[in-house]
Every structure is written in structure tokens, then in C-alpha cells.
Amino acid sequence: MFDFDAGKLIVIGVVALVVIPTKDLPRVLRQLGQLIGKARRMAAEFQGQFMEAIREAELHDLRKDLKQEVDSAIAGVGLSGSFDPMTEARKQITDAIEAPVGPAAEAPPAESPLPPETPPQKELPA
Known part of the structure; x- marks a missing residue:
């Protein structure tokens, strides 16, 4: 990203030792570390959102192709x-x-399931 190699980092360290007083150096390095950590988290979050947007775009294209x-x-x-x-x-x-209801549409009548009627019998006097 910034293309820092070992030589450049040593020069930056020597300049920091000269410019920053010795008693303030730990506090400055801690703040620098926190700043670098925040920058890395922000970069990772941005990269994650960017990758999610790419996946959604690819899914949208796949969905459209599948529907077609x-x-x-x-x-x-x-x-x-x-x-x-x-x-x-x-x-x-x-x-x-x-x-349509008519002679051609009607089915032949089915036989009645009831037994045939028997004539009533006369009662005998007792």
C-alpha cells in the first residue's frame, strides 16, 4: 500500500527518536498502534462490504439467468x-x-338394491 521496506522503517524510527522525547515515546507508539489497528479494521470492513456487494450482484445475475x-x-x-x-x-x-341431460347422456337404470315387496298377510283371529 505505502511500500515501506526495512530501510524506510529504520529511517522513520531514527527520526521519531530525535523528534519525540524519550518519555513520550511509549505513549506515541501506543497511539500509533491504535491508529493502525483502526485503519486495518476499517479496511477489513470496507473489503467485506465490497465483497458482499459483488456476491449480491452475482446472485442477482444468476437469478435473472435462471429465470430466463x-x-x-x-x-x-x-x-x-x-x-x-x-x-x-x-x-x-x-x-x-x-x-347435457338426456337419453344419450343417462346411464341405464341400476336395479334396485331393495328386495321385492311381498303382499301383506291377513291376520288370523285368535
């Missing part, structure tokens, strides 16, 4: 995009109810 493939497959088969079983059942029931 499914739509083309449905169109190739000749199906409409939706199938509603309740609508199909309602249509079949309505067709059955509205079917």
Missing part, C-alpha cells in the same frame, strides 16, 4: 407459466354439473 432459462423451458414445452389445481378442479366440477 426456466421461462424459455416452459415456453418450449408449451405450458402456461402457472398451474392452479383449484382452478382445474373447479372447471371439471362445473363441466360435470353443466353436462
Whole structure:
């Protein structure tokens, strides 16, 4: 990023020893370490958000491609995009109810499940 090699770091350290008094050096180094830590956390957070945005964009593109493939497959088969079983059942029931009634549409009468009637018997006087 800043391209610091060992020679540059040694020069910066020597300048810091000359400019910063010895008693303040630990406090300055601690603050410098905290500043570097904050910068690294911010960079990691930015990189994470950037990678998440890339993943979302790729997912959006994949989703769009998949929808186009499914739509083309449905169109190739000749199906409409939706199938509603309740609508199909309602249509079949309505067709059955509205079917024409007549001699051709009637089924032959079934035999009665009841036994044939027997004539009433006369009661005998006691």
C-alpha cells in the first residue's frame, strides 16, 4: 500500500527518536498502534462490504439467468407459466354439473338394491 521496506522503517524510527522525547515515546507508539489497528479494521470492513456487494450482484445475475432459462423451458414445452389445481378442479366440477341431460347422456337404470315387496298377510283371529 505505502511500500515501506526495512530501510524506510529504520529511517522513520531514527527520526521519531530525535523528534519525540524519550518519555513520550511509549505513549506515541501506543497511539500509533491504535491508529493502525483502526485503519486495518476499517479496511477489513470496507473489503467485506465490497465483497458482499459483488456476491449480491452475482446472485442477482444468476437469478435473472435462471429465470430466463426456466421461462424459455416452459415456453418450449408449451405450458402456461402457472398451474392452479383449484382452478382445474373447479372447471371439471362445473363441466360435470353443466353436462347435457338426456337419453344419450343417462346411464341405464341400476336395479334396485331393495328386495321385492311381498303382499301383506291377513291376520288370523285368535
